[in-house]
Amino acid sequence: MSEILQVKSITKKFGGLTAVNGVSFGVKEKEILSVIGPNGAGKSTLFKLISSFMKPSDGEVLFNGKRISNQAPHIVARKGVVRTFQETTIFKNMTVKQTVIVAHHLRSKANLWGYFVSTPNARNDEKHFGDSADEILEFLGLSSMANEQASNLPHGHLRALGIAMGLATNPKILLLDEPFAGMNHDETMKAVKMVRDLRKRGLTVLLVEHDMHAVMTISDRIVVLNFGTKIAEGTPEQIQKNPAVIEAYLGHEDKEIGL
Amino acid sequence: MKVKPHTESGLKTWVGLAALVLAMGLFYFGIPALIAQNPEVYSRYYTTLSGIALLSMASAGVWLTFYIGRINIGQGVFCLFGAYISGILVVNYGMNFWYSAIWAGVICSLLSFLIGLPILRLRGVYFAMVTLISTQVATLVVQNLAITKQGRSFALPPPAALTLPGTDIVVIPAFTLEGAAVGFYFAAITLMILTFLGLYRLVNSRIGQLCKSLQQNEELASSLGVNIVWLRLVAYAISCFVGGVAGAFYGAQQANLNVSLFTVQDSVNFLLYCFMGGLNYVVGPLIGTITLRLGWDQLSPTGEYQLAIYALALIILMFILPNGLMSLVEEGKKWFIRPNHRQKLQSMSAQKPVKTVAKSAAKKRPKTAAKTAPKSNKGRK
Ligand SMILES: Nc1ncnc2c1ncn2[C@@H]1O[C@H](COP(=O)(O)OP(=O)(O)OP(=O)(O)O)[C@@H](O)[C@H]1O
Ligand SMILES: [Mg+2]
Numbered sequence: 001m002s003e004i005l006q007v008k009s010i011t012k013k014f015g016g017l018t019a020v021n022g023v024s025f026g027v028k029e030k031e032i033l034s035v036i037g038p039n040g041a042g043k044s045t046l047f048k049l050i051s052s053f054m055k056p057s058d059g060e061v062l063f064n065g066k067r068i069s070n071q072a073p074h075i076v077a078r079k080g081v082v083r084t085f086q087e088t089t090i091f092k093n094m095t096v097k098q099t100v101i102v103a104h105h106l107r108s109k110a111n112l113w114g115y116f117v118s119t120p121n122a123r124n125d126e127k128h129f130g131d132s133a134d135e136i137l138e139f140l141g142l143s144s145m146a147n148e149q150a151s152n153l154p155h156g157h158l159r160a161l162g163i164a165m166g167l168a169t170n171p172k173i174l175l176l177d178e179p180f181a182g183m184n185h186d187e188t189m190k191a192v193k194m195v196r197d198l199r200k201r202g203l204t205v206l207l208v209e210h211d212m213h214a215v216m217t218i219s220d221r222i223v224v225l226n227f228g229t230k231i232a233e234g235t236p237e238q239i240q241k242n243p244a245v246i247e248a249y250l251g252h253e254d255k256e257i258g259l
Numbered sequence: 260m261k262v263k264p265h266t267e268s269g270l271k272t273w274v275g276l277a278a279l280v281l282a283m284g285l286f287y288f289g290i291p292a293l294i295a296q297n298p299e300v301y302s303r304y305y306t307t308l309s310g311i312a313l314l315s316m317a318s319a320g321v322w323l324t325f326y327i328g329r330i331n332i333g334q335g336v337f338c339l340f341g342a343y344i345s346g347i348l349v350v351n352y353g354m355n356f357w358y359s360a361i362w363a364g365v366i367c368s369l370l371s372f373l374i375g376l377p378i379l380r381l382r383g384v385y386f387a388m389v390t391l392i393s394t395q396v397a398t399l400v401v402q403n404l405a406i407t408k409q410g411r412s413f414a415l416p417p418p419a420a421l422t423l424p425g426t427d428i429v430v431i432p433a434f435t436l437e438g439a440a441v442g443f444y445f446a447a448i449t450l451m452i453l454t455f456l457g458l459y460r461l462v463n464s465r466i467g468q469l470c471k472s473l474q475q476n477e478e479l480a481s482s483l484g485v486n487i488v489w490l491r492l493v494a495y496a497i498s499c500f501v502g503g504v505a506g507a508f509y510g511a512q513q514a515n516l517n518v519s520l521f522t523v524q525d526s527v528n529f530l531l532y533c534f535m536g537g538l539n540y541v542v543g544p545l546i547g548t549i550t551l552r553l554g555w556d557q558l559s560p561t562g563e564y565q566l567a568i569y570a571l572a573l574i575i576l577m578f579i580l581p582n583g584l585m586s587l588v589e590e591g592k593k594w595f596i597r598p599n600h601r602q603k604l605q606s607m608s609a610q611k612p613v614k615t616v617a618k619s620a621a622k623k624r625p626k627t628a629a630k631t632a633p634k635s636n637k638g639r640k
Contacts, residue, residue, distance in 0.1 A: 051482065077484040085482070091475040094468075102472045106484035108465075112493060115465040126465065169483055 004029045004204055005050070005081070005173060010059035010069075012045050012228075019045040021228040022059065027173070032195065032205045034215045036239075037225035038248060043208040046225065047175045050206070051083040052076040063173070078106055080172030084162040084179070090150045096161060097146040100133040103168035107132075136164050140194060155182045159191070167198070174198065176207040180214050192218050216240065224248065279456075286448045291441075305440040309447035309512060311552045316454045316505040318532040318544035320498035323458065325538050326467075327494045328474035329379065333390030334502045335526035336397040337367045341503030342510030342520055343407050346415050349511075351406070356418035357431065360507040367503030368496040375495040379488070394526045401518045410518025415511055418442070443512045450508065451545070454501055459541045461497075470494060535576060537583025546584050 003026035012020040020042040027033050035043045048054040050061050053073050060069045068076050091099050107129070110122035137143045140160045145153060150161060159179050166174045179195070180188045192214055198205055209215045215222065216236040224232040224239060226248040232239055239245055290308065294301040317334050324331035341363040348359035378389050402410040417434040434442040461467055472480040473487055481487045510516045528551075529544075536547025554572065558565045580586050 053478075053482070072481075072486075072488075074481045074484045074486050077482060082484075083482055085479065089476060089479045091472050091479065093475060094471065098468065102468050102480075102485075103483045105469065112466055112490075116461060118464070122465070165479075165483060 002029060003027060004064060005206075006062040006065075007046075007050065008060050008062065010046070010049055010061065011057045012042070012049055012054060013057045018228050020049065020056075020225075023223075023225065023228075023230045024059075025223050025230065025233055027204060027206065030199055030202065030204055031220045032199055032207070032218055034219040034222045035206065035208050035225060036210070036212075036215055036222060041225040042228040043225055044177055045228075047083055047177055047206070047208060051081055051175055053083070077169060077171075080170075081175070082166050082169045082171035082173070083175035084166045084177060090158060090161060092149075092151040094150055095147050096142060096150055096153065096164075097130075097133055097137065099150050099161065100136055100164050100168050101129045103165040104129040104132060106169045133168065136167050139167075139197070140164050141190075156184075156187045156191075159183065160194075163194070163198075171203065173204045173206065176205065176209075178208055178210065180209055180211045188214050275459075283452065286452070287445075291444075302440065305444040306512070307552075307556060309440075309444040310509065311548055312444075312447035312451040313505045313509045313512070314529070314552065315532070315545045315548035316451050317502045318529045318536075318548050319454050319458050320501040320505075321529045322533045322538070322541075322544045323461075323470075323494055323498045323501075325533060326462065326474060327470045327491055328382070328477070329491075329495075330383070330387040330530070331390050331498065332387050332523075332526045332530050333393040334498070334529045335394040335521040335523065336390075337371070337499045337502030338506030338509065338525065339394075339397050339401060339518075339521040340370065341367050341506030342516055343401060343413075344503070345507035346413055346510055346516050347406055349415060350413070355421060356511055357421045360504055360511075363507035364500040364504040367506075368500040371496045371499035372492055375492050379491045379495060391523065391526065394521075394523045398518055398522060407516075407518075413516040415514050415516065417514070418511060439512075439514070443508065447508060447512070450504065455542060455545060462541055531573070535573070535583055537585030539582065540585040540588070543583055543585050550584060 005027040007023060007025050007027075009022045009024050010020060011018065011022050023042075023046060025033075035046060037043055045054065049056050049069070051073060052061075052068055052071050052075075056069050060067050062068070063076075063079060063081055068079060068081060091102070094102070104125075108125050110119055110125050114122040115125075134143070134146070137146055140163060142157060142160055142164060145157060150158075153161060159181070163174075163176065163179060166176070176195070180191050183191060188211060195205055195207070195218055207215075207218075219236055221233065221235055222239045223230060224242075224245050226244075231244045231248060232242045234242070290304070294304055317338050320337075321331050321334045341360075344363040344366050345356065345359040348354040348362055349356050354362070374393070378386060381389060398410075401407045407413065417436060417439045418431075420429050420433040421431040422429050431446075462470070469480070469485055469490055472483075472485060473490055477487050506521065510520060513520065532547035532551055533544045534547070535551055536543030536545065540546075551573075555565070555569055558568055561568055576584075582589075
């Protein structure tokens with residue numbers, strides 16, 4: 001099966017600290033791949049490298065066989081590699097629906113001048129974005145909050161809004177950084193189902209997550225980072241039994257990770 | 260929050276249109292009629308008001324840079340350059356003033372690309388500082404060039420007639436020395452109205468939403484595919500275009516350019532007009548400019564105390580209305596709101612604390628659940 005994304009011995013140094021150290025792996029189309037590891041292992045940094053929010057110190061990322069590292073983030077987003085933020089990053093003074101409408105930017109047919117004078121293309125865009133935003137909010141269960149200020153949303157819904165923004169860009173690969181953080185069990189299970197539905201829409205999903213139960217349920221494969229280095233890669237079952245992973249997570253205690 | 264968006268926005272449109280018609284009536288007919296009552300005393304107001312109109316236009320440019328999240332204390336640069344570009348084109352190259360004013364805007368926006376590319380990366384106080392210094396640099400440039408006559412007196416003729424290209428049909432008649440003040444008044448208010456209409460359209464179109472996204476979170480906007488560098492440049496170029504055109508007219512109105520036409524003080528004033536008017540409303544800079552300029556003029560009989568009283572008034576105003584004069588509109592809306600709606604609002608704000616508690620509780624929840632208890636890699640060298 002073809003690999004839609006290839007990460008090739010990528011390295012990121014911050015001064016003396018090597019946050020990501022020669023990490024390589026591939027992602028297949030429509031796969032759900034999780035990146036796990038202890039705090040500070042370099043997961044978020046890895047995502048920033050893939051979405052080109054940071055330039056790698058060494059190595060490269062290929063999307064559909066073509067290099068995307070070192071390109072501006074909005075260009076990489078245009079190609080279809082889009083990340084959501086670990087922190088609850090939102091536009092504070094916009095409503096939920098406005099936010100999602102803005103996020104449709106990559107689907108614009110009109111240019112800035114077109115929007116100013118309201119050409120037919122621009123009006124089409126505006127109608128299409130509105131409809132599509134409604135559909136996405138419906139899909140993510142946010143419809144009832146469409147006219148709420150984004151900053152007033154409760155935590156779990158903020159995460160969903162982050163995903164809604166990601167979806168609006170119509171990506172091929174969506175990188176979700178800790179999408180379940182701050183959710184209780186029920187909310188998490190709902191969100192897990194949502195991520196599965198994303199795959200049904202044809203998306204490839206990469207996620208960073210600390211909730212092991214969710215990770216084991218959702219992932220096709222898992223990549224484990226520790227101190228910036230990849231220490232394991234495999235299916236959830238393989239990872240749960242991997243001694244290096246158990247060591248990284250639990251020190252020397254002889255326990256399985258997970259539940 | 261469920262205030263039937265349709266009726267609300269419909270009402271807003273009507274109120275806006277009514278305000279526009281009223282304002283146009285006032286500026287085009289009302290004020291000239293008032294002045295005609297006693298021309299000897301009042302006709303100086305033509306010059307005062309066209310100055311205000313042009314300055315409010317420059318402030319509108321500053322307001323737009325605020326809208327993309329940049330504190331711009333450098334509009335004086337483009338006003339000064341606009342005035343000189345137009346002046347040089349008219350005096351040295353014999354160009355018609357009306358074309359020269361457009362060229363002033365165009366050249367200023369080209370210049371803004373060159374300046375903007377490096378400095379628009381800066382944010383917050385850094386951008387503010389650089390733009391502030393740029394006005395000082397502009398002063399030095401004008402003082403050291405032969406073409407600007409070292410910033411000393413640079414006399415300008417009144418604008419010649421504007422004809423349709425290739426014909427003799429006069430669109431705008433030539434300004435006479437006596438009639439220039441009135442001519443500039445009508446030109447200035449027309450430009451002002453066009454500027455604010457354009458700005459209103461821009462802010463209420465999708466471009467406005469994109470600018471707002473930039474203002475609130477540039478990183479997030481660029482992750483959504485917005486070309487933030489380009490958008491910043493475009494907004495800044497529009498701002499500088501408006502500044503250049505306003506400067507060109509302001510200079511021509513004075514009929515004589517010199518380096519102190521726009522100084523650091525003016526750059527700061529534009530910023531103040533925006534603040535005092537209100538950053539949340541398109542007409543904020545207009546209201547701010549009118550109020551502060553007229554206020555300043557009215558204080559002139561106080562002589563040496565003028566600046567002190569003015570400054571004190573500004574400070575008090577800032578305290579009472581931290582969001583600018585236009586926040587009075589918000590207050591007004593609250594008073595005239597239907598009582599049942601007011602109740603609704605009250606019950607909503609009563610619910611709010613509950614929400615905040617829920618939110619902070621969610622935040623406090625440790626993000627790594629105890630079940631995984633990973634060893635932390637943080638703090639390693
Ligand atoms: N911009 C930066 N400058 C300097 N050091 C950084 C920067 N970003 C991250 N780091 C460091 O790199 C290391 C990896 O950080 P990263 O955020 O990628 O970890 P993480 O695996 O996402 O952790 P967490 O689970 O807490 O989110 C950390 O030690 C962090 O302090
Ligand atoms: Mg992280």
